[in-house]
Amino acid sequence: MSAAPRTAEGRARDVREILRAARSLAARADRIVPEITKSTGLSPEGVHLALREHLELEATDDDISALVARAGDATRVHVVLSSSVFVGAVRALAIARAAAPHVTLRPSTRDPWFARALVEELGSSAVQVEDVRARDLAAGEIHVYGRDATIAAIRAEARRGVRVVGHGAGMGVAWVAADDDLAEAAEAVARDVVPFDQRGCLSPRLALVEGDDARAVAFAAALDLRLAAWEARVPRGVVGGDEVAERVRWLETMAIAGVVLAGPAHAVAVAAHGSPLTLAPVGRNMHIAPIAMANAAAQLAPLASAIVAVGANDSAVAARIGPPHARVSRLGHMQRPRLDGPVDRRDR
Amino acid sequence: MVPDPESDALHLRARAFVRAFEAGATMPEAFDRLACDLARFQAARVPGYAKLCRARSVDVGALARAGDAPAVPTEAFKMTRIATFPEDAAHVVFRTSGTTVGARGLHALRDAGTYDAAALAFGRWALMKGWKRPVPVLVLGPSPREAPDSSLTHMNALFVNELGEPAGERETYFLQEEILDVVALDERVVRAMTAGDAPVLLLATSFALVHLLDALDGAPFRLPTGSRVMQTGGFKGRSREIDGETLRRDVATALQVETREIVGEYGMTELGSQFYEATIASDDAAPWVYVEPPWARVVPVDPVTLAPVADGKIGLARIEDLTNVDSAFAVLAADRVRRVPGGFELLGRAPGAPPRGCSIAIDEILGR
Numbered sequence: 001m002s003a004a005p006r007t008a009e010g011r012a013r014d015v016r017e018i019l020r021a022a023r024s025l026a027a028r029a030d031r032i033v034p035e036i037t038k039s040t041g042l043s044p045e046g047v048h049l050a051l052r053e054h055l056e057l058e059a060t061d062d063d064i065s066a067l068v069a070r071a072g073d074a075t076r077v078h079v080v081l082s083s084s085v086f087v088g089a090v091r092a093l094a095i096a097r098a099a100a101p102h103v104t105l106r107p108s109t110r111d112p113w114f115a116r117a118l119v120e121e122l123g124s125s126a127v128q129v130e131d132v133r134a135r136d137l138a139a140g141e142i143h144v145y146g147r148d149a150t151i152a153a154i155r156a157e158a159r160r161g162v163r164v165v166g167h168g169a170g171m172g173v174a175w176v177a178a179d180d181d182l183a184e185a186a187e188a189v190a191r192d193v194v195p196f197d198q199r200g201c202l203s204p205r206l207a208l209v210e211g212d213d214a215r216a217v218a219f220a221a222a223l224d225l226r227l228a229a230w231e232a233r234v235p236r237g238v239v240g241g242d243e244v245a246e247r248v249r250w251l252e253t254m255a256i257a258g259v260v261l262a263g264p265a266h267a268v269a270v271a272a273h274g275s276p277l278t279l280a281p282v283g284r285n286m287h288i289a290p291i292a293m294a295n296a297a298a299q300l301a302p303l304a305s306a307i308v309a310v311g312a313n314d315s316a317v318a319a320r321i322g323p324p325h326a327r328v329s330r331l332g333h334m335q336r337p338r339l340d341g342p343v344d345r346r347d348r
Numbered sequence: 349m350v351p352d353p354e355s356d357a358l359h360l361r362a363r364a365f366v367r368a369f370e371a372g373a374t375m376p377e378a379f380d381r382l383a384c385d386l387a388r389f390q391a392a393r394v395p396g397y398a399k400l401c402r403a404r405s406v407d408v409g410a411l412a413r414a415g416d417a418p419a420v421p422t423e424a425f426k427m428t429r430i431a432t433f434p435e436d437a438a439h440v441v442f443r444t445s446g447t448t449v450g451a452r453g454l455h456a457l458r459d460a461g462t463y464d465a466a467a468l469a470f471g472r473w474a475l476m477k478g479w480k481r482p483v484p485v486l487v488l489g490p491s492p493r494e495a496p497d498s499s500l501t502h503m504n505a506l507f508v509n510e511l512g513e514p515a516g517e518r519e520t521y522f523l524q525e526e527i528l529d530v531v532a533l534d535e536r537v538v539r540a541m542t543a544g545d546a547p548v549l550l551l552a553t554s555f556a557l558v559h560l561l562d563a564l565d566g567a568p569f570r571l572p573t574g575s576r577v578m579q580t581g582g583f584k585g586r587s588r589e590i591d592g593e594t595l596r597r598d599v600a601t602a603l604q605v606e607t608r609e610i611v612g613e614y615g616m617t618e619l620g621s622q623f624y625e626a627t628i629a630s631d632d633a634a635p636w637v638y639v640e641p642p643w644a645r646v647v648p649v650d651p652v653t654l655a656p657v658a659d660g661k662i663g664l665a666r667i668e669d670l671t672n673v674d675s676a677f678a679v680l681a682a683d684r685v686r687r688v689p690g691g692f693e694l695l696g697r698a699p700g701a702p703p704r705g706c707s708i709a710i711d712e713i714l715g716r
Contacts, residue, residue: 041704084706110704148712169708199705242699245651246710249421252654252680255403256396256420257427275427276451282707306708 006101011068012061014097014126019339021121022090023057025114032117039113040086041238042197049234054195055087056094059339070341071098074141074163078132079105080154081115082146083169085196088343089115092167095342096143097127104130134158141165167344170201170308171279172334173300175321176219178210178293180313180331186222188332189286192311193266194230195335197237198282201344202309202327202334205279208291208300213273216290217259220268227266227284236265239283246281254287277303296321308344309334349459350437355674358382358389359462362670365643366465369473375642382670383414386677393432396424397676415647415656419666420676425453425618432674433458442499444617455499455617458674463620466671467503468510470641474611474624475549475578476511484540485512486533488552488560491521499617500580504551511549528559540572547574550603553581557599558590570604576628577605580613592636607635614638614694618679620671626691639691643670646692648685659687664698 025032029051036047059067077096081089089107093115096103103126107115119129134142134157141163144151151166158164174192176185192204207223209216239247247267254260254269261268266284271277273290277299280287291299300307300321310322311334318328325345327337337343364376391398391408397420401408404418411417420430425444429435433456440460444453457463485508495501508520515536522533540548548571552560557579560569577599590598600607608627615622621644626633633639640646647656648663657663665681672679684695699711 083704088706145706147709167706169706169712171708171713196705199707201706201708203707205707240704241652245698248652248654249423249680249682252400252418253421253423253427255400256424256430260403271427278423278427278451279708279710279713281710282705303713306713 006073008065008068011071011098012064015059015064015067015094017124018090018094018097018118018122018127019057019059021118021123022055025117025121026051026055026057032114035113035117036086037237039111040196043235043237045234046195046197046237050085050087050195054085054335056090056339063338063340066338066340067094068098071095072141074100076100076102076104076137076140078130078134078137078140078142079103080142080144080146080150081106081108082144082150083108083110084145084167085200086111086114088145088200089118091339091343092143092145093118093122093127094339100140101126103127104132106131134162134164137162143167167342168201168346169306170344170346171206171303171306172200172202172204172309172311173303173307173322173326174204174207174331174334175296175310175312175318176207176209176331177312177314177317182215182219182222185313185331186219186226188330189223189311190226190230191332192334193227193284193286194234197239198284200335202337203282204309204311204334205282205285205287206277206303207286207288208277208296208321209288210293210296211290213270213290216270216273216288220259220261220270220286220288223268223286223288224261224263224266227268227286228263231263231265231284236284243281243283247283247285250281250285279303293317293321305346308346309337349439350433352433352437352458354389355432355458358386358673359459361385362462362643362673363465365670366462366469366641369642370469379642379645379668379670380412380414383668383677384408384411384417386670386673387411387414387417389673390432390676394430394676396420396428396430414645414668414678417678419649419654419668419678419680420618421680422453422616422618422682424676425455426451429454429456430675431456431458440502441497442502442617443497445498453617455675457620460502462671462673463502464506466621466641466643467506470622470624471503471507472511473641474613474626474629474639475507475576477628479547482511482513483546484515484536484548485520486536486548486550487521487523488528488533488550488556489521489523491517491524493517494521494524500553500615503615503622507549507551523556528556528563530560530563533560534569537569537571545572547572547576550575550577552577552579554579554590554595555581557595561595561598561602564602567602568604569602575603575605575609577603577610578613578624579610580615612636612638612694614683616679616681618672618676618681619644619667619669620673621667621669623692634688634690636693637688637691638694644668646685648687648692649680651698654680662686662695665692 077100304323310318312318438456623638665685
């Protein structure tokens, strides 16, 4: 006898169960923070910040309906969390659970703790931690959260008839408009940079400042101050040797090509008007470019495939400069996307 | 060429190194002396370099050792103009083929004479030993007409014109619009063989050699006895990738040349100098070990401290090049190198930081 078809209400209920499990975990923050700190390399304050402000604990009925509608329908979903920020497990499981009655999850080897804890907290036989090889899955979907190469490898390995949905790595771009107050914008951008030490695909790595070089430098000075202030409250976590090397190289380059303001745990660099757009290395660093609105979309075009989120105080402007797939939010809210579907809206 | 007495004097001093090398004479002055003068000149003329020196608290006025002057990362050539002279005084402008979000690096030369003299002198040393007269020089690459801003094409053309037998463009350059003309190459090789089996010098990028192997599909394509191959560059996504040893063995087999007669060249748009394996120049030279000319140094440095690492340890290539008179005498490449007896090993591009989280890696964006 085949199981009754899952209704939209039933799927929404399953999504809410995942949010309940997340809330239950977050309520024990003091107990779980040491484990997550160890697992992620974030500072304890960074983990608290993520649990407090960036873990999806609530969602409106409309958002959950949208998530269910976008999730599609599958007999089962295997979730591969190869690389994502730790709170990403909630959304990944919510989407998978909305799509399928049976979900398996392979946590990241680098950062497995939170995803495992979430599944345990959920306590449902419908969601299990399991290391399923792509070629062993006979039907259903594989949702891969990882690098392009990981997605491609799993896609190559998956059997015919198994749909592989890729959620790739990406970046955010912040837009500081001509009429934005620079101090307020700097605080908002810092609020977007600090969570997860900029290792999220929504994290801005590039800020475009409408106006001339002087305005961009003024914004950089303000952001430098705000990042230093955040560092006092939420220290940056562990930064790997390779990440430090990337930062050193970027700082040497930008010392030549622009203006650099660097603290011990952050750096901002301003490129001169007309310089090619590039991105800062992760770890609370920001590349700032002065730009004219008329040129913004064209200058961003080479980066379009990497852009997942655009932050701007005017959503119409954000939609004009960013690629159509990008999530749009106000500055300061880039790391708090609605739970209405995947963060990454690129067609992959 | 627009005269510039200060730059001209430095060019003369750099060329004196080249002349001394060609004459087998002692170098005209200490490497560090000219290097420090170049650092002072460049800091005075290139605002970005002055800023870098200030940021690193380097007083170029008091500089006594080349190694104390900061090196310019290759990415800086993409972000800003690194030149001691105005744009309209450029004699040659080389551009990288890079993919950094649409930007190409730019290296402008006010006086290409120093580049040409150095390239010819060291190329002759590395490739031409024992050859008393010009040989056919065949290029698996585009002509200068097709790629006027490529430094490699410029160097290839120099070798064609100065070291090679006279020949037309179609008989010399066998890669047009990325398509390898094997038929034309075959005709030229046959002509060389029928004209006394004189050896040829084949200049090729690694990916062009892969295209040639693929086109031959296992069939032999014998070059005249004693022919040599200069192999340069990586694959850059323009062919399938083959590890270095395999490619060299397959090329040697297909073209029927000795593996020691296949010489790797290491150069880049941002430099005036090139480096070669010395297996032709010296019977004792080990393969895969690259050698510098006396006017350039390759120093492996720690990627975090940028200080030199011990011999035998791997570091990023900091390249000090006295022929880079009007740009940056010290360049920080993205390639990993290791000092070994006789020279240095080239170990490929430094990988970016391994990803943690889902923020995109710089390497990943470059690869798109």
